[in-house]
Amino acid sequence: MTALLELEQVRVTGPHGDRLSALTLRLQNGERIALLGRSGAGKSSLIGVLNGSLPPVDGRVLFQGVALAELSRRQRARIGTLWQDLRLIEELSIGQNVNAGALGRRRLPWALANLLFRVSAESSRSCLRLAGLEESLLDDAGLDRPVGQLSGGQRQRVALARLFRQQPDLMLADEPLASLDPAIAAEVLERLLTSDEDGRLRSGAQAVVVSLHRPELIDRFDRVIGLRAGRLVIDAPAEAVSDADLRDLYAP
Amino acid sequence: MIGQLRPTAPALALLPALALLPVLLVVLSGAHGGGAEILGAFLVGALRPSLDPALLKALLIALQVTVATALTGWGCSLVLGVLLGCLSSERLWVTWGFPQWPAIVLRRLLALPRSVHELIWGLLLLQVLGLHPWVAVAAISIPYASLVARVWRDQLQSLDPSRLQAVLQAGASPMAACITALSPAMGSVLVSYGGYRLECALRSATLLGVFGLGGLGMDLELSLKSLQFRELWTGLWLLMLVTIALEQGLRWWRSWAGQAQFGQRQVLVFVLGVLLSVALGAVWLDQLFPEAGALNWLPVDWPDLNSLQLAAQELPWLSMLWETLALTLLAAGIAIGLPPLMLLLTPARFWHRCVSGLWVLVRVIPPPLAVLLLLLSNQPTLAIGALALGLHNSGVMGRLLQEGLELQDDSAQVALVSGGASPQVSWLYGLLSPRSPSHLAYGAYRSDVILRETVVVGLIGGSGLGWQLLESLSSFHWAAVVLLISTYAVLTLLGEWLSDRFRQHWLQS
Numbered sequence: 024m025t026a027l028l029e030l031e032q033v034r035v036t037g038p039h040g041d042r043l044s045a046l047t048l049r050l051q052n053g054e055r056i057a058l059l060g061r062s063g064a065g066k067s068s069l070i071g072v073l074n075g076s077l078p079p080v081d082g083r084v085l086f087q088g089v090a091l092a093e094l095s096r097r098q099r100a101r102i103g104t105l106w107q108d109l110r111l112i113e114e115l116s117i118g119q120n121v122n123a124g125a126l127g128r129r130r131l132p133w134a135l136a137n138l139l140f141r142v143s144a145e146s147s148r149s150c151l152r153l154a155g156l157e158e159s160l161l162d163d164a165g166l167d168r169p170v171g172q173l174s175g176g177q178r179q180r181v182a183l184a185r186l187f188r189q190q191p192d193l194m195l196a197d198e199p200l201a202s203l204d205p206a207i208a209a210e211v212l213e214r215l216l217t218s219d220e221d222g223r224l225r226s227g228a229q230a231v232v233v234s235l236h237r238p239e240l241i242d243r244f245d246r247v248i249g250l251r252a253g254r255l256v257i258d259a260p261a262e263a264v265s266d267a268d269l270r271d272l273y274a275p
Numbered sequence: 276m277i278g279q280l281r282p283t284a285p286a287l288a289l290l291p292a293l294a295l296l297p298v299l300l301v302v303l304s305g306a307h308g309g310g311a312e313i314l315g316a317f318l319v320g321a322l323r324p325s326l327d328p329a330l331l332k333a334l335l336i337a338l339q340v341t342v343a344t345a346l347t348g349w350g351c352s353l354v355l356g357v358l359l360g361c362l363s364s365e366r367l368w369v370t371w372g373f374p375q376w377p378a379i380v381l382r383r384l385l386a387l388p389r390s391v392h393e394l395i396w397g398l399l400l401l402q403v404l405g406l407h408p409w410v411a412v413a414a415i416s417i418p419y420a421s422l423v424a425r426v427w428r429d430q431l432q433s434l435d436p437s438r439l440q441a442v443l444q445a446g447a448s449p450m451a452a453c454i455t456a457l458s459p460a461m462g463s464v465l466v467s468y469g470g471y472r473l474e475c476a477l478r479s480a481t482l483l484g485v486f487g488l489g490g491l492g493m494d495l496e497l498s499l500k501s502l503q504f505r506e507l508w509t510g511l512w513l514l515m516l517v518t519i520a521l522e523q524g525l526r527w528w529r530s531w532a533g534q535a536q537f538g539q540r541q542v543l544v545f546v547l548g549v550l551l552s553v554a555l556g557a558v559w560l561d562q563l564f565p566e567a568g569a570l571n572w573l574p575v576d577w578p579d580l581n582s583l584q585l586a587a588q589e590l591p592w593l594s595m596l597w598e599t600l601a602l603t604l605l606a607a608g609i610a611i612g613l614p615p616l617m618l619l620l621t622p623a624r625f626w627h628r629c630v631s632g633l634w635v636l637v638r639v640i641p642p643p644l645a646v647l648l649l650l651l652s653n654q655p656t657l658a659i660g661a662l663a664l665g666l667h668n669s670g671v672m673g674r675l676l677q678e679g680l681e682l683q684d685d686s687a688q689v690a691l692v693s694g695g696a697s698p699q700v701s702w703l704y705g706l707l708s709p710r711s712p713s714h715l716a717y718g719a720y721r722s723d724v725i726l727r728e729t730v731v732v733g734l735i736g737g738s739g740l741g742w743q744l745l746e747s748l749s750s751f752h753w754a755a756v757v758l759l760i761s762t763y764a765v766l767t768l769l770g771e772w773l774s775d776r777f778r779q780h781w782l783q784s
Binding site: 074075076096097098099100101102103104106108110111112113114115116119123124126127128129130131134135138139140141163167189 | 279280281282283284285286289290686687689690691692693694695696697699700701703704705708709711712
């Protein structure tokens with residue numbers, strides 16, 4: 024069976040040496056993967072390789088059997104990322120930022136219309152609802168509010184809604200809980216991982232990879248990938264990862 | 276799917292380009308058969324400029340006149356402007372223990388010289404002082420000094436007063452307190468804004484030449500009027516070289532001064548440079564015009580109230596004002612909307628470099644020359660003036676936009692590309708969107724400049740207040756001249772007030 028995403032002997036270099044070394048991985052449909060490691064272990068680099076923003080110097084990356092560099096725009100849109108710094112467009116409204124998630128499937132006229140009019144308000148609203156933004160911001164006036172006026176938690180939800188609007192097959196989230204208080208972090212994780220009774224993610228994605236700085240959350244995942252100095256040191260089902268494994272992973 | 280109109284900053288940066296539609300419609304429908312041939316000859320001239328040694332010698336002398344005029348005018352305006360800016364700052368008067376009303380009166384008085392374009396100053400001074408190299412210098416210095424004074428005063432007033440108060444309370448004299456507390460911030464204003472004004476001074480000195488005040492502009496106009504396109508291009512290439520060298524020099528200076536550890540030393544070097552440029556420019560002009568002699572005041576018959584009333588009844592106010600405002604709106608639309616539109620066509624790096632070259636060309640060609648060029652293949656209409664003025668200012672706006680985009684953080688663009696957005700769309704959302712509020716803020720300021728500059732194309736294109744002003748000046752109809760200049764002053768002050776409001780809005784958004 025073709026893997027959803029496949030990495031073979033991937034190497035990524037940075038100014039201070041290898042950021043990822045000889046990394047080989049296969050991600051399958053239906054997996055919820057936690058990506059662990061200390062700061063600088065290569066988690067963000069791996070997310071960058073998976074979404075194509077950080078091309079490897081060696082090795083190859085295949086998405087549904089096609090090399091990442093050869094993906095069409097529409098195929099590329101099937102990999103969505105919740106960025107650590109969110110990368111919202113401050114000058115645009117909530118609704119326009121959410122709609123920016125759909126730009127991979129749309130052409131320039133729609134993109135221009137989104138800057139001029141209130142476009143696809145219902146789609147934005149349903150994504151924002153799925154992301155957990157409060158109802159008071161879901162009316163027309165709320166959708167027109169610039170994201171610059173929102174709190175940190177609200178901004179996180181807008182970024183999450185943009186990811187849902189993209190309707191990706193593979194969702195990547197780079198430290199999505201890093202700057203959130205525990206209650207909001209738990210809810211954001213819940214919304215990323217929520218699945219229907221048949222086990223499918225409610226967002227419609229087939230798999231999700233979340234990089235975490237808190238290893239105590241791994242019981243919410245099916246599989247754990249642990250990186251240390253750019254090398255794969257753990258790749259196991261979540262229930263098989265022991266406290267000792269985690270201590271070793273985070274040891275100085 | 277599409278709901279109410281909710282234009283955002285990037286859309287508002289692109290929408291003004293719609294002004295191109297009516298303008299191009301009129302220009303293209305007015306083009307005559309021989310136009311294409313003339314345009315072809317003009318374009319071929321770019322590739323084969325004349326290299327005749329006699330012409331090169333004459334153009335180099337003319338270029339020296341333009342550069343010396345710009346340098347002297349710029350230096351004088353900075354020295355005067357900083358002085359007047361300090362005198363019109365309420366904060367400084369209060370620091371010295373004086374009442375603040377003299378500053379307020381001076382600030383209001385300075386609005387008048389600022390509201391009159393340097394070309395009008397040039398033509399007026401030409402009438403009362405005769406042809407003299409210092410006429411062009413004075414024409415640049417007068418409005419520029421009051422512009423510098425305004426910016427200087429506004430910056431002084433906007434600084435946090437607590438530092439100044441702290442130094443005063445420590446027992447420092449007012450002079451020592453101002454130097455200690457205000458000069459670090461004001462030094463960077465002087466360096467960045469002062470450098471920008473030198474670029475403006477070079478453009479103004481060229482423009483004044485087109486209207487007979489000496490320098491390269493005059494040679495360019497003569498070459499164009501006699502259809503000597505190869506000669507015209509020799510002059511244009513020379514001017515472009517000087518412009519690019521100046522802009523690159525200033526860019527290098529800004530980055531050096533910005534990175535330098537001892538900022539005060541850089542400011543001191545800059546101040547010495549300004550003073551030196553005044554002295555050097557004056558000596559240079561003296562060398563270039565050894566027989567110029569002293570300035571003589573020629574008698575002017577100032578109009579009485581009766582002749583002013585008569586002139587007011589004669590002038591076609593409605594059409595003049597309408598044409599001036601239409602010219603401003605159309606040209607401002609082109610100047611604001613065209614740069615982002617050109618870059619949006621394709622985000623390819625090569626194309627952006629070509630566009631960057633185009634901006635150099637259109638900002639080097641003075642608008643009246645562009646009007647004359649267009650008139651070779653077209654009928655005189657308001658659209659011709661709007662196109663020439665709009666393109667010239669696009670050159671200024673386009674350069675600033677591209678410089679800003681180069682410094683823009685591209686993380687949002689990278690995110691959009693990785694999500695499958697096309698290069699065009701990711702450029703529009705990821706780079707232009709964050710940059711558009713500052714583009715619109717500068718566009719508001721530029722619209723104010725364009726309103727002032729309508730006089731320049733009006734004089735040639737036969738439209739608006741500018742054309743009427745030229746007619747009145749050439750017939751020594753001083754009553755009409757006074758009325759027209761006063762009207763221009765009121766219009767530009769209103770425009771300045773409006774553009775200030777828009778600028779504040781976009782800078783705070």
